[in-house]
Amino acid sequence: MRAAKGGAHEQGGKHISGGEQISTFDGITHAVNFLLEKGLTHSKGSPDFMQIQFDCIHDPVQLLNPLGVQSHQVESVEKGQALARQLLKQAGVPEKCIEALYHHLPGYSGLGGAVLFDIHSGRPIDERGIRVSRMDWQADNYEKWAAYYGKPRNSRMKEALVLATKVTGHPAAVAELCWSDDPDYITGYVASKRLGYRRISKLKKYGDERGCRIFFVNGREDIESYIHYLKKQPIFVRWEEVK
Ligand code: PML
Ligand code: MG
Ligand code: MG
Ligand code: MG
Structure with a gap:
């Protein structure tokens, strides 16, 4: 939709x-x-x-473990943004590329999709706004996960975690940076396979409708196949219960 x-x-x-x-x-x-x-x-x-479109899925659905979730409380947007940059660096995004991204960012608001950014050239690869699709987390398994880790049953976080798990679950992915375009929601995250899903309590000011969804990629990998994966590969996030 x-x-x-x-x-x-x-x-x-x-x-x-x-x-x-x-x-x-x-x-x-x-x-x-x-x-x-x-x-x-x-x-x-x-x-x-x-x-609202629906299509029949013929391909086998790939299962992915949810990324681990960690929450960081910050005092201000400035501190939140500084932490986001630090986490991106830890995830393997060069500092120059992070600077270049923030330079481009004002032009990316309102796309309704993600922009791919190459960590080697520090340049966008695809600015059309890619919609990641064909992913979900079945309710009963999600409920067990949320109860085990004591996480609030927040459908916004669930949807973002499903997306981040899919996006970082491919060899071309380096990291994701995201915050909402909703004026009343200011928590965002940095995600990577290694760092997991790192929520940051403040990444923008209330009332701001400028969102951000950037996928940092290794441009030396096959990006066409990554884009195909993002749009078409069916994924179920599935948590392996700890017995
Ligand atoms: C969360 O972990 O609270 C979700 C943050 C990102 C929300 C993205 C969106 O609403 O578009
Ligand atoms: Mg569902
Ligand atoms: Mg959304
Ligand atoms: Mg939104």
Whole structure:
């Protein structure tokens, strides 16, 4: 599902909301209703464009363990942003590339998708705004995970963790940097295979509608196949219960 206001995204409309689910045939009505409700009741406003698409998945669904989650409380946006840069460096993104990204960032707001950034050249590879799709985490397994780790059942965090687990689960991925475009949500994260999902309590100010979703990639890997993986490879996040 993708929803926008002022026309479709490709016609310059403002991104309102997006969402993805993997469902059985019997569950399609429930999934579509959930996504419809999500797009219609968003704090960014009422959409005048929405597209809900479903397609049959023929490929085998790949299972991925959820990234480990760690939360960092910071006093200010400045401290949060400094921590994000430090974590990106730890994940293997060169400092020059981080600087270059922040230079480009103002132009990336409102895309409704992610921008790929090459860590070697320090340049964007694809600025069209890629929508990652075909991923989910079945409710019963998620509930067990949340209970085991004492995590709040927060559907926003669940969706972001599913996405980050998929995005960092490919050899071309180096790290992800994300914060919401919703004016009332200021927590964001840095994620990588090695560091896990590192939530940072403040990455922007309340009221700010500029979001960020950047995938730092190793441009020497096959990026076309990475983009195909992001859009088409079906993924279930599945936690192996600790017995
Ligand atoms: C979004 O809402 O678009 C992204 C939310 C990222 C942070 C989720 C969290 O861990 O709280
Ligand atoms: Mg979203
Ligand atoms: Mg679901
Ligand atoms: Mg949003």
